[in-house]
Amino acid sequence: MLSKNVVITDEAAGKHVELPVIRGTEGEPTLDIKAVPSTLGYFTYDPGYAATASCTSEITFIDGNKGILRYRGYPIEQLAERSTFVEVAYLLLFGELPIEEQLNQFRDELTYHTMIHERLNHFISGFHYDAHPMAMMAGVVGSLAAFYHNRLDMENPEERVLSAKRMIAKMPTIAAACYRHHMGWPIAYPRNRLRFCERFLDMMFSVPSEQYMVSEVAARALDLLFILHADHEQNASTSTVRLVGSTGANPYACVAAGISALWGPAHGGANEAVLAMLDEIGSVGNVPHFIDRAKDKNDPFRLMGFGHRVYKNYDPRAAIIRQACYEVLDELGKDDPMMDLAMELERIALEDDFFVEKKLYPNVDFYSGIIYKALGIPVSMFTVMFAIARTVGWVSQWIEQSETPTKIGRPRQVYRGPQERKYKALHRRG
Numbered sequence: 322m323l324s325k326n327v328v329i330t331d332e333a334a335g336k337h338v339e340l341p342v343i344r345g346t347e348g349e350p351t352l353d354i355k356a357v358p359s360t361l362g363y364f365t366y367d368p369g370y371a372a373t374a375s376c377t378s379e380i381t382f383i384d385g386n387k388g389i390l391r392y393r394g395y396p397i398e399q400l401a402e403r404s405t406f407v408e409v410a411y412l413l414l415f416g417e418l419p420i421e422e423q424l425n426q427f428r429d430e431l432t433y434h435t436m437i438h439e440r441l442n443h444f445i446s447g448f449h450y451d452a453h454p455m456a457m458m459a460g461v462v463g464s465l466a467a468f469y470h471n472r473l474d475m476e477n478p479e480e481r482v483l484s485a486k487r488m489i490a491k492m493p494t495i496a497a498a499c500y501r502h503h504m505g506w507p508i509a510y511p512r513n514r515l516r517f518c519e520r521f522l523d524m525m526f527s528v529p530s531e532q533y534m535v536s537e538v539a540a541r542a543l544d545l546l547f548i549l550h551a552d553h554e555q556n557a558s559t560s561t562v563r564l565v566g567s568t569g570a571n572p573y574a575c576v577a578a579g580i581s582a583l584w585g586p587a588h589g590g591a592n593e594a595v596l597a598m599l600d601e602i603g604s605v606g607n608v609p610h611f612i613d614r615a616k617d618k619n620d621p622f623r624l625m626g627f628g629h630r631v632y633k634n635y636d637p638r639a640a641i642i643r644q645a646c647y648e649v650l651d652e653l654g655k656d657d658p659m660m661d662l663a664m665e666l667e668r669i670a671l672e673d674d675f676f677v678e679k680k681l682y683p684n685v686d687f688y689s690g691i692i693y694k695a696l697g698i699p700v701s702m703f704t705v706m707f708a709i710a711r712t713v714g715w716v717s718q719w720i721e722q723s724e725t726p727t728k729i730g731r732p733r734q735v736y737r738g739p740q741e742r743k744y745k746a747l748h749r750r751g
């Protein structure tokens with residue numbers, strides 16, 4: 322909805338432009354700057370898009386100052402307490418909580434699509450045994466377009482939803498297959514009588530020689546983490562998915578690009594980096610030294626799992642995971658000294674002027690690794706866990722974009738290279 326305009330004047334040039342203000346249902350008003358280049362002759366400069374909205378969306382709302390996160394209007398705290406990952410996936414994809422019949426049908430559809438083509442297993446076995454699973458995931462998910470090319474009419478809404486369901490369903494199967502390849506274990510096919518997270522744990526940890534009983538506590542903890550990671554509006558990987566999608570690329574290519582963006586340590590790769598950092602810190606006594614390093618401008622070290630572009634308050638997901646950490650460690654009967662270390666690090670950081678002034682709080686990745694570790698998930702698979710959950714957000718955002726007239730994403734630049742010069746023959750250079 323457009324309301325009053327804002328006038329920007331270039332006094333020296335004697336020009337002005339009236340910019341419409343776009344107001345969403347919530348959040349800050351946003352200036353529509355499209356007319357600036359044609360009327361004032363300037364481009365706008367915003368590296369890192371810290372001041373730029375790239376799209377309109379009805380999916381996820383964040384108020385970073387108040388620490389609010391809502392999916393389709395529902396507070397994350399309520400979904401974490403009362404919903405399930407599959408129900409949240411339905412909500413994010415279709416916009417409403419399902420009635421029982423819709424939920425059952427959706428669950429059946431996700432279950433029906435869990436198998437992957439046997440050739441994909443051959444593809445996975447072609448990787449070196451110690452390949453990072455995120456590298457494998459990006460390659461294997463991108464290759465899905467080669468397996469499902471007969472149903473890739475992206476103008477067709479039904480086929481868009483079908484490819485979205487396929488990816489949500491197959492991602493855990495691919496992730497577990499990557500892990501098993503690393504371990505040298507035979508493929509474990511999805512057992513469709515199990516629920517989403519139970520099935521994933523079974524595919525990860527069952528071996529042919531022994532009966533594997535999925536722990537109810539572990540499945541519930543995983544379900545919670547998946548709910549919390551499912552979407553987060555226009556973060557780096559989701560923006561990547563939208564940017565690639567704006568070219569008309571197929572959804573598997575878009576999600577493969579999202580996986581690659583997620584892998585970076587400033588984004589989803591932080592959960593792996595947090596455990597490496599806690600390991601390096603080693604003991605509570607060393608915390609002050611690492612806090613000093615994080616504050617030192619000449620030291621590239623940062624406290625991983627701290628800070629966020631949008632949250633300038635406690636990340637609401639971190640608050641939920643912190644509480645879940647106690648419960649899961651308690652219920653699984655595990656006592657992880659890393660939890661004490663993480664809490665001490667958080668306590669000291671939150672009292673330190675540097676972190677207070679810069680509003681650096683623990684983010685979603687700070688405590689999630691401690692739960693994954695307690696569930697027996699290896700550290701190299703942490704970001705893969707994030708990718709399984711975030712696939713729901715990626716495909717929901719991709720579908721939303723596909724339903725809206727979209728221009729190709731094409732930012733401009735401030736060119737600082739050489740001005741025009743003349744080509745010199747090889748013998749005249751130097």
Ligand code: CMC
Nearest residue numbers: 586587588589591615623624625626627628629630679684
């Ligand atoms: N430790 C120490 N200093 C920090 C940290 C940190 N973790 N994060 C930000 N700062 C400082 C930074 O040095 C800068 O200081 P100055 O203004 O003096 O130059 C200031 O705070 C602002 O930092 P920034 O890098 O400009 O902020 P940003 O919004 O561009 O980056 C961030 C956000 C998440 C990339 C960053 O806080 C960071 O690198 N955190 C560690 C990695 C991490 O935990 N990432 C997970 C993010 S949440 C999950 C997800 O998105 O996937």
